[in-house]
Structures are given as C-alpha cells and as structure tokens.
Amino acid sequence: MAKTEPAIEISAELLARLHRIHRQVTDLQGQVDRGPRRIAAGETLVQKARQAVTDAADAIKRSKLLADQKQLQLREREQRVHSLQGKLNEASGNREYELLKEQIAADVQASSVLSDEILELLERLDQLEIDRQTRLRELDERQIEQQRLAELVHGEVMAARDELVRAEAQREEAELLIPAAGKSEYLRLVAARGEDAFASVEGDSCSGCSQMLTTQLVSRMILSQMIRCPNCNAFLYRRNPN
Numbered sequence: 001m002a003k004t005e006p007a008i009e010i011s012a013e014l015l016a017r018l019h020r021i022h023r024q025v026t027d028l029q030g031q032v033d034r035g036p037r038r039i040a041a042g043e044t045l046v047q048k049a050r051q052a053v054t055d056a057a058d059a060i061k062r063s064k065l066l067a068d069q070k071q072l073q074l075r076e077r078e079q080r081v082h083s084l085q086g087k088l089n090e091a092s093g094n095r096e097y098e099l100l101k102e103q104i105a106a107d108v109q110a111s112s113v114l115s116d117e118i119l120e121l122l123e124r125l126d127q128l129e130i131d132r133q134t135r136l137r138e139l140d141e142r143q144i145e146q147q148r149l150a151e152l153v154h155g156e157v158m159a160a161r162d163e164l165v166r167a168e169a170q171r172e173e174a175e176l177l178i179p180a181a182g183k184s185e186y187l188r189l190v191a192a193r194g195e196d197a198f199a200s201v202e203g204d205s206c207s208g209c210s211q212m213l214t215t216q217l218v219s220r221m222i223l224s225q226m227i228r229c230p231n232c233n234a235f236l237y238r239r240n241p242n
C-alpha cells in the first residue's frame with residue numbers, strides 16, 4: 001500500500017506555461033551554444049582554402065626548381081656537344097672519330113628529350129599559375145563568406161541571449177506560483193531533466209512516453225493535483241484544461 005501524501009494543487013495552465021518556458025530556455029540555450037561551433041566550422045573552411053593556396057604556390061615552386069635544373073642540364077649538354085664537335089677535327093683515327101660521333105648523337109638526343117621536358121614543365125607552370133589564381137579567389141570568397149557568417153551568428157546569439165534573459169525572468173515569475181510543498185520536487189526534476197520534466201496528457205496517455213494512465217491518475221489530474229507519470233516521472237498536465 002502506497003503511503004498517502006497530501007495532494008498538492010497546481011493548475012494545468014501553470015504546468016503548461018512552465019513546460020513552454022523550459023522548452024524555450026533549452027532552445028535558446030542551444031542557439032547560444034551552437035554559435036561558436038558554427039563560427040569555428042566556417043573558420044575550418046577558411047583554413048582549408050588558405051592551405052590550398054599554399055599548396056598551389058608550393059607546386060609552382062617545385063616545378064620552377066625542376067625547370068631550372070633541367071635548363072642547367074641542357075646548357076651543360078649543349079656545351080659538351082660543342083666541345084665534342086671541336087674534337088672531331090683532331091680525331092686521330094676512324095675509330096676515335098666514330099666514337100665521338102656516337103657520343104655527340106647521344107648528347108643531341110638527350111638534349112632533345114630535355115628540351116621537351118622543359119617545354120612540358122613551362123606549360124604546366126602556366127596551368128599551375130591559373131590554378132593558384134583560382135585558389136586565391138576561392139580564399140577571398142571564403143573569407144568574405146566567413147565574415148558574413150560571423151556577423152550573422154553574432155547577431156543571432158545576441159538576440160538569443162536577450163530572449164534567454166526574458167525567458168529566465170518568466171520562469172522565475174512562474175515558479176513563484178508553484179505551491180511550496182511541491183517546490184523541491186519540481187526543482188529536483190527540472191534540474192535533472194529540463195523540459196522533459198513535463199508532459200501533457202493526450203487522451204489517456206502521457207505524451208512524454210506514451211504510457212496509458214489509470215483512470216484514478218487521470219481523475220487526480222483533473223482535480224488539479226500535482227501528479228507524475230508512473231513510467232517516465234514527468235509532471236503531467238491536461239493540454240486543454242477548461
């Protein structure tokens with residue numbers, strides 16, 4: 001046999017109002033908390049765009065270095081061809097002459113390959129520069145976008161903070177109407193569950209957990225007694241009390 005406690009009277013209107021205010025507080029607090037995360041997410045995108053510009057510049061640097069190296073090699077080859085050609089006239093025999101000819105042919109061939117490679121690299125450098133310009137534009141756009149986002153979020157957070165102050169004041173005002181006997185129970189449950197400390201009754205069921213309620217419990221609720229759902233523990237109230 002459950003021990004009989006004196007019934008605490010509380011109006012459905014007050015519980016509905018408290019429920020609404022707590023929902024509002026949760027929602028506004030969420031908006032305030034999400035603000036910095038939204039800005040940080042945008043900042044990550046700016047960082048990525050900035051990294052893409054750095055990567056594009058690095059690719060240009062690497063290709064330029066490679067082109068310079070190959071140009072140096074090409075000049076060395078050409079000089080060697082030149083000096084080998086000079087030696088042709090001084091060749092002491094057919095065999096030496098043929099060997100020089102072969103060497104010159106090999107060097108000319110190698111020079112031609114180098115020239116092609118250098119040309120390819122220069123074309124690639126043009127493309128890389130176009131790419132870098134694109135990345136720079138993207139970074140610019142991203143930064144402007146981030147500036148806009150930061151201003152927007154800042155404004156929204158400020159507005160949510162103001163509304164939060166108003167909602168907290170409404171909550172305090174409404175809490176003054178809670179009967180003293182039920183106050184500590186209310187504070188305990190609200191501290192633990194926030195807006196889920198309340199549930200309206202739809203038909204004969206708790207809207208918080210869908211539990212069917214006994215007729216006895218529903219009658220007590222109709223008599224404006226402070227009751228809680230036997231399943232989910234929420235304070236129960238009629239949605240449309242007369």
Ligand SMILES: [Zn+2]
Pocket residue numbers: 199206207208209210211229230231232233234
């Ligand atoms: Zn319930």
